[in-house]
Amino acid sequence: MPDLPTSELIARTLAGERVPLARAISWVENESEGSVELLDACFGASGRAFRIGITGPPGAGKSTLVTKLATEYRHRGETVAIVAVDPTSPFSGGALLGDRVRMVELAGDPGVFIRSMATRGSMGGLAVHTAQVCDVLDAAGYSRILIETVGVGQSELEVAQTADTTAVVLVPESGDAVQAMKAGLMEIADVFVINKADREGADRAAFAIQSALDLRAHSGTWTIPVQLTIASKADGVRELVERFEEHLAYLRETGDLERRRRRRLEQRLRDLIEDQLWRQFRAHAGDGIWNDALAALAQRSATPHQIATRLLSARD
């Protein structure tokens, strides 16, 4: 659809057509002309989907789990969009594997839409893009959006936290409570999952996490569950979906859903503004000035702080 006008792309995306939707998402990722108009339309039409972030270390079986979650949600009559954020390196770009592996099982179901996103230069950019892509999928009518991130760094957490509910997936071997705490996962999880629970030590891992959770000061009345699953056999997946839906009900009842979404929107606004500020700065500074600054730095004839101050004051 190379010549599709923006207004028609928007209308057909909002109507839930798959091919325009795929195109719309590419517009968002590439920040193509028309993407701003598209996003404005989608933002207004969004807010109905329940967004679930799935994060955890590589090798925890998140992709398989997400596939089974989608299947279970389909049984319950929901439509499902999967956004797989594959953190390739800053050097290579391009999303890995994700789509093809999953396609086999979910292919042909018109109620499922799958999209991989690659990390690009700025991570602020990735969190912004992920949230925007979710807006488009939300506006297109998918009722459940599963956002899968690989890795346990702050940036992946940021992406997972564009969701309403965040699930942290571990395996029995990674269940050690201190390690989970060190990874900063304890405080972002609404639901813990011990996947590959047929491996030795699953109960012990669940117990360790539960104990660590019990030690924490609680905020609110939500008791973070630790759900055992064997994603490859779909074991525990129905129960996990129930945990998610219970959390959604909790968020709605307490008003936390609204408060969380407000915080997410604030972060998005900030990311967007920071990105724009940097672009304006670089457009103003120009390559000549920038390269001179780098040369001075390399020779240590000026410090980063001195150069930053000089370049920023030159703007005024």
Add this chain to the structure above:
Amino acid sequence: MPDLPTSELIARTLAGERVPLARAISWVENESEGSVELLDACFGASGRAFRIGITGPPGAGKSTLVTKLATEYRHRGETVAIVAVDPTSPFSGGALLGDRVRMVELAGDPGVFIRSMATRGSMGGLAVHTAQVCDVLDAAGYSRILIETVGVGQSELEVAQTADTTAVVLVPESGDAVQAMKAGLMEIADVFVINKADREGADRAAFAIQSALDLRAHSGTWTIPVQLTIASKADGVRELVERFEEHLAYLRETGDLERRRRRRLEQRLRDLIEDQLWRQFRAHAGDGIWNDALAALAQRSATPHQIATRLLSARD
């Protein structure tokens, strides 16, 4: 030393005194008054230390390995600073455990300096602070700086990449080549380490990584080694130090050391400027305007893009 004048703190830090050094680092972390002057002095006096980033998933045994590396470097007559970046969550703040666990073994050695850093709000801020702290340690005369990060996200990679050499530490179970690639580790490692190599599958993991590395297009003539270690017994640690020193020699011979450091400095300058731009923006916008913007967002009466555009154009 509550009343130490800036000039004296700088002089005593550069002379390698430990108590002023600890104080100087706190200044940098807290961006205290005087920290700019301090950093300017340290930047000019830095560039001699070899900085080694140690990254990898939680549970890989990085802390133990770093302790043993420090001991080995001490045997070789080097002085060692350890910067442990503990990524606590955005909510809690504060560095975990790190110091105390290590202190036991390295305590009392005047040639070792250990410092934990906690992640704070902005991750750009963390990478900047880490690099600045390394400048201070470098200027204070430590010849080897070990930067340990927990987690495998983009942000941790950014921190590790403030170093000259980056080592990625895995365990036999995490050695699967595809998983390592998915985690984006393959392209940032100068040296791979399979720690806990007395566990089953260590040779297989090393082989899988080596095979995946062989498939890559090589840049330069450095062959990325895969070193097996059992940190708890100090097995393989001497060899790992030799891999590091070989890589340093390689970087020097090829001019890559200079090129890498230039790239790092460029990133630091950018982080610093982005941080300043945001602060200026928020100081200008003020809380009233910002809160009105958030309210409009929550009501979806305006989109993030519309509000960002409005706030940014109001600046001009």
